[in-house]
Amino acid sequence: MNGQADYKNWVPKGMAYGVATGAAACAAGGIAVWKLGNGLRRATRNAMLVGAGVGLAGLGTFAAWCFYARRAFSYDDERHLSRIIVEGTAERLDVPEGGSVLDVGCGSGALSIAVAKRNPSAHVFGIDYWGPEYASYSRELCESNAAAEGVDNVRFERGDARELHFADETFDAVTSNYVYHNITGSNKQELLRETLRTLKKGGTFAIHDLMGPARYGDMEQFAQSLRNEGYESVELIPTDDGLFMDKTKATLTMLRGSTLLVGRK
Numbered sequence: 001m002n003g004q005a006d007y008k009n010w011v012p013k014g015m016a017y018g019v020a021t022g023a024a025a026c027a028a029g030g031i032a033v034w035k036l037g038n039g040l041r042r043a044t045r046n047a048m049l050v051g052a053g054v055g056l057a058g059l060g061t062f063a064a065w066c067f068y069a070r071r072a073f074s075y076d077d078e079r080h081l082s083r084i085i086v087e088g089t090a091e092r093l094d095v096p097e098g099g100s101v102l103d104v105g106c107g108s109g110a111l112s113i114a115v116a117k118r119n120p121s122a123h124v125f126g127i128d129y130w131g132p133e134y135a136s137y138s139r140e141l142c143e144s145n146a147a148a149e150g151v152d153n154v155r156f157e158r159g160d161a162r163e164l165h166f167a168d169e170t171f172d173a174v175t176s177n178y179v180y181h182n183i184t185g186s187n188k189q190e191l192l193r194e195t196l197r198t199l200k201k202g203g204t205f206a207i208h209d210l211m212g213p214a215r216y217g218d219m220e221q222f223a224q225s226l227r228n229e230g231y232e233s234v235e236l237i238p239t240d241d242g243l244f245m246d247k248t249k250a251t252l253t254m255l256r257g258s259t260l261l262v263g264r265k
Contacts, residue, residue: 005148007108008136010073010082016066023063026055065252072253075110081253082110085208085244089177090114092206092262095122099172102127104161104195105179107134109142109154115175116146116154125171127159162186162194169200174207181210188216192261196226199265208239212257219259226263234263 030052037045072081089111095101099122103112106126116124130138142156159165161176161183180191192207199205211219219236226234237243237260240250250256 003148005145006141007075007082007110007145009070011066011069012136013070016063016070019059019066020063023056023059026052026059030056069253072249081245081249086110086114086177088244089175089206089208089260090118092260093173093175094204095119095173097121100170101125101173101175102166102171102198104174104176106142106156107137109145109156111175111177112142112154112156113146113149113151116151117149120153122153124154126154126156129160130158161191164194164198166198168197170198172200172203174199174203174205177208179209181215189222196265201265204264205262207261208258210255210257211259211261223261232264236261
């Protein structure tokens with residue numbers, strides 16, 4: 001290892017402290033109105049106090065959640081949730097010697113690098129959109145993290161999950177972690193199909209996401225359609241009920257519905 005990898009945090013530090021600052025401002029405003037607002041009309045004063053109280057309660061609760069979630073999603077110190085999820089997903093792939101792997105939506109490179117470390121003879125490709133809404137993630141960050149982890153069998157490039165720039169049956173394994181639910185305006189099952197298109201016959205897949213019916217539709221039916229087409233060992237494995245996290249942690253981190261879609265083409 002050549003340094004310390006920085007996989008970022010799913011809850012940005014700036015957001016957590018910004019929300020906490022907003023809560024503090026509401027508290028300060030309420031105190032000011034309480035102490036100095038005697039010259040105001042009673043109804044106006046009461047309305048301002050109620051507004052400050054509601055703001056404090058809402059922002060305070062959200063701030064508390066942000067700091068809790070930041071700790072849960074940290075890669076530092078203990079084996080926190082993000083690491084458990086990434087490594088647990090990587091373990092589900094069966095990659096042949098010298099095989100190739102595609103990680104769709106690689107973000108900071110965590111899953112790509114985990115797969116590369118587990119399969120040192122494989123060639124791992126991480127692709128991502130790296131749009132402005134994810135400004136802290138970049139190809140440069142991924143490459144820096146790979147260097148920090150001492151991994152040289154992974155490559156990162158820009159790509160679009162909706163239309164992958166790879167031919168059919170290019171990879172021996174495909175994977176993804178919490179990506180497709182973020183892609184608005186796209187049918188999630190069609191996104192899965194686009195990823196599976198690039199998988200070789202006999203290749204394995206492990207795709208982890210929030211696969212509740214509101215986002216993904218009937219996934220049991222989708223899994224059965226894959227089986228009907230000849231896919232093998234297709235499973236939908238809930239990860240929010242003890243595998244990666246328990247129900248309480250899944251609820252507190254807003255990860256209810258987390259599911260692994262695994263199988264072999």
